[in-house]
Amino acid sequence: MLLKWRCLLVLKKLTLSKWHCIIYLSLQLLLLPDSVYAASKFSNVHMSGFIMQSYIKTENNNFLGSSVGKGSLGYTEIGINGFVKVSPRLQFASQLLSRRAGKTDDGKPRVDFALLDYRLIDKSNYGLGLRMGRVKNPFGFYNETRDVSFTRENIILPQSIYFERTRDLSVSSDAMHVYGHKQTTIGLFNGTFVVGMPRVTDENTEYALLGDSKSGEFVAKPSLIGRVRFESNDSRITGAFSHVRLFLDYDPAESEAPSFNGNGEVDFKMNIFSLKYNLMRWSFVGEYAQRKVKSDGIAYIPSDANNKTGESFYVQSIFRFNHKWNVIARYDVLYADKEDRDGMKFTKLLLAKQVAVKNYSRYAKDIMLGVQFKMSRYWMSRLELHSVDGTAWLPKQDNADESMIERKWKMLNYSMSYRF
Amino acid sequence: MQYIGFYKMHFSYCSRFPKWILILWVLSLCLSVSSKAYSNDIIVHSGVEKKLSRNTLRSIYSMRLQSWDDGVGVTVFILDPVGESHRKFCLETLSIFPYQLQRVWDVLVFSGTGQAPVVVETEQEMIARVKSTPGAIGYVTKMEVPAGVKKINVE
Numbered sequence: 001m002l003l004k005w006r007c008l009l010v011l012k013k014l015t016l017s018k019w020h021c022i023i024y025l026s027l028q029l030l031l032l033p034d035s036v037y038a039a040s041k042f043s044n045v046h047m048s049g050f051i052m053q054s055y056i057k058t059e060n061n062n063f064l065g066s067s068v069g070k071g072s073l074g075y076t077e078i079g080i081n082g083f084v085k086v087s088p089r090l091q092f093a094s095q096l097l098s099r100r101a102g103k104t105d106d107g108k109p110r111v112d113f114a115l116l117d118y119r120l121i122d123k124s125n126y127g128l129g130l131r132m133g134r135v136k137n138p139f140g141f142y143n144e145t146r147d148v149s150f151t152r153e154n155i156i157l158p159q160s161i162y163f164e165r166t167r168d169l170s171v172s173s174d175a176m177h178v179y180g181h182k183q184t185t186i187g188l189f190n191g192t193f194v195v196g197m198p199r200v201t202d203e204n205t206e207y208a209l210l211g212d213s214k215s216g217e218f219v220a221k222p223s224l225i226g227r228v229r230f231e232s233n234d235s236r237i238t239g240a241f242s243h244v245r246l247f248l249d250y251d252p253a254e255s256e257a258p259s260f261n262g263n264g265e266v267d268f269k270m271n272i273f274s275l276k277y278n279l280m281r282w283s284f285v286g287e288y289a290q291r292k293v294k295s296d297g298i299a300y301i302p303s304d305a306n307n308k309t310g311e312s313f314y315v316q317s318i319f320r321f322n323h324k325w326n327v328i329a330r331y332d333v334l335y336a337d338k339e340d341r342d343g344m345k346f347t348k349l350l351l352a353k354q355v356a357v358k359n360y361s362r363y364a365k366d367i368m369l370g371v372q373f374k375m376s377r378y379w380m381s382r383l384e385l386h387s388v389d390g391t392a393w394l395p396k397q398d399n400a401d402e403s404m405i406e407r408k409w410k411m412l413n414y415s416m417s418y419r420f
Numbered sequence: 421m422q423y424i425g426f427y428k429m430h431f432s433y434c435s436r437f438p439k440w441i442l443i444l445w446v447l448s449l450c451l452s453v454s455s456k457a458y459s460n461d462i463i464v465h466s467g468v469e470k471k472l473s474r475n476t477l478r479s480i481y482s483m484r485l486q487s488w489d490d491g492v493g494v495t496v497f498i499l500d501p502v503g504e505s506h507r508k509f510c511l512e513t514l515s516i517f518p519y520q521l522q523r524v525w526d527v528l529v530f531s532g533t534g535q536a537p538v539v540v541e542t543e544q545e546m547i548a549r550v551k552s553t554p555g556a557i558g559y560v561t562k563m564e565v566p567a568g569v570k571k572i573n574v575e
Contacts, residue, residue, distance in 0.1 A: 088487035093532030113532045124476035136531045144531040151526045235516040323502045
């Protein structure tokens with residue numbers, strides 16, 4: 001109980017929107033005295049949640065808030081979820097999330113996931129099931145739980161693959177999942193295949209694909225995601241291959257219609273290869289991705305940026321001193337076009353059309369060092385430093401004045417997280 | 421320190437070999453060796469089958485297996501997830517690092533695709549909860565089989 005009050009007292013010092021006040025009061029009523037693992041007196045019903053508050057200070061460019069100068073407390077994640085086991089084969093789960101992330105997210109609560117999960121086949125060596133509803137998108141190692149600090153290895157995930165600026169589009173879909181697993185003599189294989197409608201209602205997708213918020217809107221079309229994972233029997237090696245194929249239509253406003261002479265379609269494709277090697281104290285992780293955005297008839301996407309293959313990768317290592325302390329190092333790289341890694345070709349093409357674009361907006365290289373301290377099962381703090389060359393994943397929403405954007409910039413992040 | 425001395429001695433003889441082999445060899449020294457002498461006994465509710473394979477145990481503790489063959493739901497109990505008993509159980513019986521298993525549970529809970537096991541504070545509470553919960557499974561340090569629960573043989 002004392003910890004709850006301490007948490008609320010710290011959070012009250014922050015500038016809170018009315019939505020946060022409603023959520024904090026609701027949490028006070030709903031918080032269980034036991035940990036997330038303890039069964040409530042209704043043993044098939046579980047509730048849990050998390051709160052993360054981050055302080056970000058950047059040199060030169062803003063990230064998830066007005067972080068230049070004194071820094072920003074504009075990055076907050078609060079979630080509460082419920083799980084009901086209706087029967088051994090049928091379960092229901094839902095999570096309400098509030099996320100503040102500078103101008104990319106205003107903290108308004110939303111249903112992060114709400115799904116029914118039915119197990120068709122449930123054997124020790126193989127299984128098959130269905131999930132339906134708003135379900136987290138399964139790609140890469142970290143996408144399903146990217147908003148929960150306790151399931152991330154550090155504060156900010158590798159931005160070359162897990163973009164913060166298009167979070168809603170990436171994180172979940174209204175979809176049907178078919179999932180299964182098979183135990184073999186060499187290890188465990190599991191796969192998930194998704195057909196669903198991506199979430200494109202926020203303006204962040206417009207900023208990412210069109211460079212700015214526009215009068216029209218994106219409309220989701222049925223899209224596909226698939227992932228196959230392998231885990232060796234000694235749990236040391238984990239590998240995965242993910243494929244994402246999103247289809248969107250752009251519905252222009254009346255004022256925009258004369259500029260459009262095509263279908264206004266976007267076809268986004270991404271392949272990710274993921275590999276992890278785990279030891280008792282060390283973990284080594286790497287992911288490599290290629291992306292292609294192909295548009296047809298959207299006036300805002302210049303032809304020189306259309307149908308290009310972007311490339312991303314990161315390598316990361318973690319060393320655990322014990323269950324409380326660990327340190328992490330990562331090198332993360334993003335190229336908007338793998339045939340133009342320094343962005344100069346793109347810059348020259350647009351300059352010929354009298355459009356000024358900085359070449360460093362087409363790549364980003366990030367070196368990160370971090371440390372984590374788990375004070376208890378419920379509390380965790382992290383500190384990390386990023387040194388970034390390039391602005392390819394910088395949110396334009398937080399950097400409206402493009403003349404102020406610098407090529408090289410640093411970021412200091414500190415976060416405190418609580419789970420219940 | 422003994423490992424460093426061992427490496428130096430062999431390095432002088434093995435300098436002909438590609439360095440990457442030596443690096444792999446040194447890294448392999450860091451690998452924990454699973455011991456065949458388990459520190460824990462697996463206990464289950466009296467209604468549960470007595471033989472389980474290691475892969476089935478991993479499936480249970482990774483929360484993949486939801487029900488036993490007779491349709492009764494599986495309820496999984498653990499001791500303090502950062503305690504020594506749990507650590508030995510993970511390494512010796514499940515062949516998985518404790519932090520990996522913790523992450524599996526966290527991903528299930530925070531993606532809505534499953535639930536975490538139930539944490540109990542003491543071995544006495546573990547025995548009492550397994551005894552009274554149909555379909556329950558847990559572990560205790562090696563002891564005589566308590567009344568009311570079965571000890572599982574791991575194949």
